[in-house]
Amino acid sequence: MASITIRNLDDEVKELLRRLAAANNRSMEEQARVMIRAAVDGQVGPVGRLDQIEKALQELTNSQGTPIRASALTGKSLPRGTLSNKRILLIIGGGIAAYKALDLIRRLRERGAAVRVVMTSAAQEFVTTLSVGALSADHAFTDLFDRNDEHDVGHIRLSREADLLVVAPATADLMAKLANGHASDLASTVLIATDKPVLMAPAMNPRMWSHPATRRNRASLGKDGITFVGPTKGEMAESNEAGEGRMAEPLEIVAAVEALLDAGPKPLAGRKIIVTSGPTHEPIDPVRYIANRSSGKQGHAIAAALARLGADVRLVSGPVTIADPAGVKTLHVERAQEMRDAVEQLLPADAAVFVAAVADWRTENSAGEKIKKVAGEGPPVLRMVENPDILASVGHHEQRPALVVGFAAETQDLLRNAEAKLRKKGADLIVANDVSHQSGIGPSGVMGSDRNRVRIVSKAGVEEWPEMTKDEVAARLAALIAERLTTIVV
Numbered sequence: 001m002a003s004i005t006i007r008n009l010d011d012e013v014k015e016l017l018r019r020l021a022a023a024n025n026r027s028m029e030e031q032a033r034v035m036i037r038a039a040v041d042g043q044v045g046p047v048g049r050l051d052q053i054e055k056a057l058q059e060l061t062n063s064q065g066t067p068i069r070a071s072a073l074t075g076k077s078l079p080r081g082t083l084s085n086k087r088i089l090l091i092i093g094g095g096i097a098a099y100k101a102l103d104l105i106r107r108l109r110e111r112g113a114a115v116r117v118v119m120t121s122a123a124q125e126f127v128t129t130l131s132v133g134a135l136s137a138d139h140a141f142t143d144l145f146d147r148n149d150e151h152d153v154g155h156i157r158l159s160r161e162a163d164l165l166v167v168a169p170a171t172a173d174l175m176a177k178l179a180n181g182h183a184s185d186l187a188s189t190v191l192i193a194t195d196k197p198v199l200m201a202p203a204m205n206p207r208m209w210s211h212p213a214t215r216r217n218r219a220s221l222g223k224d225g226i227t228f229v230g231p232t233k234g235e236m237a238e239s240n241e242a243g244e245g246r247m248a249e250p251l252e253i254v255a256a257v258e259a260l261l262d263a264g265p266k267p268l269a270g271r272k273i274i275v276t277s278g279p280t281h282e283p284i285d286p287v288r289y290i291a292n293r294s295s296g297k298q299g300h301a302i303a304a305a306l307a308r309l310g311a312d313v314r315l316v317s318g319p320v321t322i323a324d325p326a327g328v329k330t331l332h333v334e335r336a337q338e339m340r341d342a343v344e345q346l347l348p349a350d351a352a353v354f355v356a357a358v359a360d361w362r363t364e365n366s367a368g369e370k371i372k373k374v375a376g377e378g379p380p381v382l383r384m385v386e387n388p389d390i391l392a393s394v395g396h397h398e399q400r401p402a403l404v405v406g407f408a409a410e411t412q413d414l415l416r417n418a419e420a421k422l423r424k425k426g427a428d429l430i431v432a433n434d435v436s437h438q439s440g441i442g443p444s445g446v447m448g449s450d451r452n453r454v455r456i457v458s459k460a461g462v463e464e465w466p467e468m469t470k471d472e473v474a475a476r477l478a479a480l481i482a483e484r485l486t487t488i489v490v
Contacts, residue, residue: 083113083257083258084111084112088113088163089190090165091119091167092132092169093123093169093171094123094124095169098169102132103250104250106135107250108257117133118140118142118158120186163261164198164257165194165199166253168247168248168253169201172211172213172217174188178198179220198226199257200227202218202245203231203246203247204245209231210244230248252326258308259326266310268310271485272314273313273314273350274346274347275299275306275313275316275353276316277296277298277300277316278296278300278320279318279356280318280335280358281318282387283335286370293447294357295320295447298355298474300315301470302474304328309482313327314328314346316333316356317330319334336358336359336387343394349401351405351481351485358387361386391404394426402488403485407433408433408457409447411434415457417432428458429456429458429484
């Protein structure tokens with residue numbers, strides 16, 4: 001049975017189909033099958049003129065059986081997501097890091113992108129076309145001479161229909177081919193044929209990455225306008241191998257994609273904003289410390305959201321296991337005193353957002369050696385002293401930013417504690433969230449979860465936001481900060 005050929009449709013019909021597919025998080029081919037099924041089932045009758053086609057599309061139902069909004073077709077209100085209505089062509093190269101490309105597909109689609117995938121023959125040794133097709137909801141393209149895909153020069157169509165080409169992992173071979181103009185397979189031919197921006201995420205052994213030939217190719221591609229994310233330093237797949245060459249994590253690549261495709265307004269351009277994130281670790285001895293459950297996800301997301309609005313963001317991060325946000329200058333610290341010093345060195349700034357869950361206390365003197373248990377003796381006595389209050393010190397600082405935002409993570413009396421914090425700390429806004437296990441967010445509460453529910457406390461009152469992802473909280477808070485800064489006369 002012949003496959004559906006979207007490229008043969010009229011441009012106007014194709015555009016309507018593309019918008020509807022994006023609205024329902026489907027590929028165009030998948031959406032076309034839904035339409036045909038609906039027609040066969042009698043949900044819509046024969047259509048002719050374009051206005052009739054549009055009316056018929058509006059009558060179709062999505063996969064949940066709820067009516068499709070007409071606005072999804074007109075483009076006046078696109079689906080939510082930082083990459084809604086964007087088309088990504090992902091080229092998977094042949095390397096062990098190819099397994100990360102599966103998560104990358106999922107992350108891109110979570111944000112509303114339509115993803116098509118080209119796989120090299122080597123990539124198919126690491127991940128299957130079945131896995132790629134299932135995650136992308138589209139056909140995985142593999143062969144330059146495929147009779148179905150290439151009867152109308154499909155490699156040109158693939159290269160031109162996308163908004164952005166992403167190569168992940170970008171192997172030394174793929175980089176060399178593009179740098180030197182080779183087009184010997186589908187992946188390299190698509191890269192040569194495209195007129196769209198290209199983002200590469202290199203992944204290879206450290207010695208391959210440092211080889212003079214690879215460095216020349218990297219420099220040449222940079223001059224040609226290719227954008228890179230990574231590689232990073234770390235352990236390699238090979239035993240006892242470490243160094244620079246690890247592919248950037250999927251969320252780092254997503255952040256780079258968002259930055260490249262973000263054509264929105266930049267209301268925070270020219271603004272310097274400090275953000276703190278994560279926990280602090282206060283040492284007891286060389287192997288033990290006092291800490292909390294903060295993952296840094298919310299603070300890092302806020303830093304990234306502010307950067308997307310054009311801000312010059314300086315992130316001071318405690319010890320976390322997540323990647324630094326793209327487009328943000330990050331300083332890594334461990335203890336509360338180090339975080340306080342780093343923040344004060346970054347002043348002056350237009351705004352400061354204190355998301356970090358700073359430990360309130362530390363031991364008066366941390367032991368130089370590991371504290372050992374001694375038979376017959378009880379546990380050691382730890383004398384505690386108070387850590388510096390970073391929010392209060394900046395809220396009352398002589399170089400106080402025009403806008404100071406604090407966070408209140410509470411397990412009881414949320415609003416009362418947040419309002420008290422607003423008064424005492426000299427903040428303009430307090431973002432209050434319930435981090436107890438009874439918050440209703442995840443099995444262990446907000447800390448470590450990908451979701452949050454916050455209240456914005458200010459002198460004007462309390463604004464309650466619904467539960468949403470931490471990325472959505474970050475985007476909404478960044479917009480609020482931009483709005484507030486436009487009304488402040490410095």
